[in-house]
Amino acid sequence: STQSTWGSPFRVMVEGEAMHDPSRVRIEGGGVPGGKAKKTVGFTVEAPPEAGQGPLHVDVVGPGQPTVDISGESNRFWVDLKVATKGKYEVAVCWGGPELHIPGSPYNVVFT
Numbered sequence: 001s002t003q004s005t006w007g008s009p010f011r012v013m014v015e016g017e018a019m020h021d022p023s024r025v026r027i028e029g030g031g032v033p034g035g036k037a038k039k040t041v042g043f044t045v046e047a048p049p050e051a052g053q054g055p056l057h058v059d060v061v062g063p064g065q066p067t068v069d070i071s072g073e074s075n076r077f078w079v080d081l082k083v084a085t086k087g088k089y090e091v092a093v094c095w096g097g098p099e100l101h102i103p104g105s106p107y108n109v110v111f112t
Contacts, residue, residue, distance in 0.1 A: 037112065047095060
């Protein structure tokens, strides 16, 4: 049986920064796939527990307006990417902050 400790629950303050190790995060298949403009392409991001707490950031820069949808759980995410205009795009995939790139990021991706 469980017993309460007098005065619980206790409030504590935790200081410092969360641990992030983007070097442990991977994209299944090795990178971000290219595709056709106005069609959705998807990729899966694997973040093992050793990578620390996210969040996952995906930023897309190129000639057209991108749409990025991220769904998933704490260790496995599905990213759907769609661009409106043909061209070359830079896709940054980061873990734990917008400057913490995973290996291979940013990716140069072509949409035709």
